[in-house]
Amino acid sequence: RKEVEQDPGPFNVPEGATVAFNCTYSNSASQSFFWYRQDCRKEPKLLMSVYSSGNEDGRFTAQLNRASQYISLLIRDSKLSDSATYLCVVQEAAGNKLTFGGGTRVLVKP
Amino acid sequence: DTEVTQTPKHLVMGMTNKKSLKCEQHMGHRAMYWYKQKAKKPPELMFVYSYEKLSINESVPSRFSPECPNSSLLNLHLHALQPEDSALYLCASSQQGQFNSPLHFGNGTRLTVT
Secondary structure (H helix, E strand, O other), rough: OHHHHHHHHHOEEOOOOOOOEEEEEEEOOOEEEEEEEEEOOOOOOEEEEEEEEEEEOOEEEEEEEEEEEEEEEEEEOOOOHOOEEEEEEEOOOOOOEEEEEOOOOEEEEE | OOOEEEEEEEEOOOOOOOEEEEEEEEEOOOEEEEEEEEEOOEEEEEEEEEEOEEEOOOOOOOEEEEEEEEEEEEEEEEEOOOOOOOEEEEEEEOOOOOOOOEEEEOOOEEEOOO
């Protein structure tokens, strides 16, 4: 089993719709969680950190479920510019090792 | 605009060449990373430097040789690469050993080995 797993998609989303997807992690001692977005042939860019109580940044909402060991990302009112690959990143309890999930591809269509 | 700067943006090299990739950050981060990313795959960790010392080497072949001259600079020396080493090479930095300290990536160097 991979340490961090994501549904690769693609998630085809009508413009204006809501889309949500998860990322599961295997190490119960993981402490920090992040969502990154990556556009084609570009570097990953931090979208948001994921906090225990859940957090929101505009149209984006991130949740953490420690009991079931997954994080989620929800995008409301999808824009064409939201089309990208969304990578979850999990940091272990100690050290500087951050593990990437395989990414979820989202395609927002008019 | 990224606060981590990588040069060159593109590099084409033959299998007998020696080249170096460079990375610089001025955010005061004491952890620096090299990742390799192939098309349609997530970034794959290669090396981590912590306070200018190599702390993680993910069993990377010796034809890749990292160097951290000071807290702001990170190099990756390349020698005798193979065509399958063609990829996007990403440098990143983060605050040392802190939780909730995300990676900050540079724009990457797109490497083609011929």
